Amino acid sequence: MKRVAVVLSGSGYLDGSEITEAVSTLIALSQQGIAYDCYAPDRAQRHVVNHLSGEGTEETRNILIEAARIARGKVSPLEALMPIAYAGIVFPGGFGAAKNLCTFADDGENARLHDDVKAAIMPFVLAKKPVVAICAAPLVLALAAKEAGYSKARITVGYGGNPLSDAIEAWGQMHVSVEVDQACLDPEHAFISAPAYMYDEATPAEILASVQAAMGALKDVLG
Structure with missing residues (x-):
C-alpha cells in the first residue's frame, strides 16, 4: 500500500488547519486505499484566534499539539519526516498554511517557506513525487x-x-481556475491542488467532494 505524509498546521481555519478539509483529507485518503502519517511543525503558532469572535488572543499555542486534536494524537514533528519513506505529501488548507507553514500572512509576495516546511517538501518537489495542496496550501x-x-x-x-x-502568478507559476468540486493536476510536476473553502459558501459536502477530487487524482498519479 502506498503511503503519504499529511502536514497539518494547527487546528482551526483562522490560525491553523481547516478542520473540515483536514478530516476530509484523511477520509478521502482512506477511501482511496492510501495509507498516511500525520506531521506538523513543533513550534509556536504565528498567533492564536478565538474562533467564536474571530479576534486574536494573547495565548501561545504549539502547532504540533494543536494538530494532535485532528490526528487523534497520532502526529509527529515535521522535522522527523523522512521523505524517502513516502510516495507523496499532502497539505490540507486553512490560514495556517499562510501563517505557520510560510510567511505569506506577514510578507505577501515576498513570502518564504519556513525552514522545517522547506526541508519537508523540497525532496518531493525535486523528485517529482506528488504534492497535494488544498485551499490556501497551494x-x-x-x-x-x-x-x-x-x-x-x-x-x-x-x-x-x-x-x-x-502571488502564485507573481512567483512564476500558472493559476488555473476550477470549480469547487474539481482538482487541478499538473502532470509534468506531479502537483495536485483543489480549492475547497476558497469558495467561502461551499457546503461541507462540497468540501469533501473537492478533497476527494484531489485524492482521486493522487491515486491515479501513484498508480
Whole structure:
C-alpha cells in the first residue's frame, strides 16, 4: 500500500488547519486505499484566534499539539519526516498554511517557506513525487515550485483575481481556475491542488467532494 505524509498546521481555519478539509483529507485518503502519517511543525503558532469572535488572543499555542486534536494524537514533528519513506505529501488548507507553514500572512509576495516546511517538501518537489495542496496550501506548493526553479506549474486556489492567485502568478507559476468540486493536476510536476473553502459558501459536502477530487487524482498519479 502506498503511503503519504499529511502536514497539518494547527487546528482551526483562522490560525491553523481547516478542520473540515483536514478530516476530509484523511477520509478521502482512506477511501482511496492510501495509507498516511500525520506531521506538523513543533513550534509556536504565528498567533492564536478565538474562533467564536474571530479576534486574536494573547495565548501561545504549539502547532504540533494543536494538530494532535485532528490526528487523534497520532502526529509527529515535521522535522522527523523522512521523505524517502513516502510516495507523496499532502497539505490540507486553512490560514495556517499562510501563517505557520510560510510567511505569506506577514510578507505577501515576498513570502518564504519556513525552514522545517522547506526541508519537508523540497525532496518531493525535486523528485517529482506528488504534492497535494488544498485551499490556501497551494501557496506552499507555489513557493516550493519557485524554489525549485520551475515556471508555469499549474496550480489552483479555485478562482483568480485574489491575493493568493496573484502571488502564485507573481512567483512564476500558472493559476488555473476550477470549480469547487474539481482538482487541478499538473502532470509534468506531479502537483495536485483543489480549492475547497476558497469558495467561502461551499457546503461541507462540497468540501469533501473537492478533497476527494484531489485524492482521486493522487491515486491515479501513484498508480
